[in-house]
Amino acid sequence: MKIAIGIEYHGAYFQGWQSQPNGRGVQDAVEHAIAMVAGEKVRMHAAGRTDSGVHALMQVGHFETTVQRPNTAWVRGTNAHLPPWVRVRWACEVAEEFHARFSARARSYQYVLYNHAVAPASQHGRVGWYHRPLDIAPMQQAAKLLLGEHDFSAFRASECQASSPIRTMHRAEVKQQGQYIVFSFQANAFLQHQIRNVVGALVYVGQGKLDISAFGALLENKNRALSPPTFMPDGLYFTGVTYDAVWQLPPCETVWD
Known part of the structure; x- marks a missing residue:
């Protein structure tokens, strides 16, 4: 199945979104935490690649997995394995055709x-x-x-x-x-x-x-x-991503306050 998630992070603690050889990418932290819940390796795909020091209030990503978990497990379970400067805000199952990057408008x-x-x-x-x-x-x-x-x-x-x-x-x-x-x-x-x-x-x-x-x-x-x-x-x-309503995602945009 394919799962979409909304992610918030403090960019000062990372060397950008993309996976790094030293493991300091946001992608590295999120993939590791999700793997702990799934019991298998996963690969994250994001709507956009933020640079080192750049924050996200609502990054959107997706991953594929062979296991079933309730959405609450993908949120709370993943967050239990993440440092406090990155959090999964929501998770939901999406259609196979959805792609966090290529489906974004x-x-x-x-x-x-x-x-x-x-x-x-x-x-x-x-x-x-x-x-x-x-x-x-x-x-x-x-x-x-x-x-x-x-x-x-x-x-x-x-x-x-x-x-x-x-x-x-x-x-x-x-x-x-x-x-x-x-x-x-x-x-x-x-x-x-x-x-x-x-x-x-x-x-x-x-x-x-x-x-x-x-x-x-x-x-x-x-x-x-x-x-x-x-x-x-x-x-x-990074404050959000616009998707067509057909994907039935939770709100994917927020603002700095």
């Missing part, structure tokens, strides 16, 4: 930036930080230029292995919540470091180092070498 991320002269202590490792005041209005206007289908080469990591840089952005919003600035994005898929590179450029806009037209020119020029530096991973959260 869209992915959602948020980047949480603490904008204050002093770096946060209680939120260390959980939010990004910028020390100078940022002007939110031009950042909001610049983010709108990202909507729709574009070649995002200007915001793509040099080591990105995606076959095409073209993505369709469904949501690109910037909101202020007290000392925090929250960037929300949804697209059919994302390129490696795309959001961190976009956030770095939007911070330049908020500083006045880039105006809105210059930000648009970065996108149009498709040249990563002309773009601002990649922002830190600390504040980046």
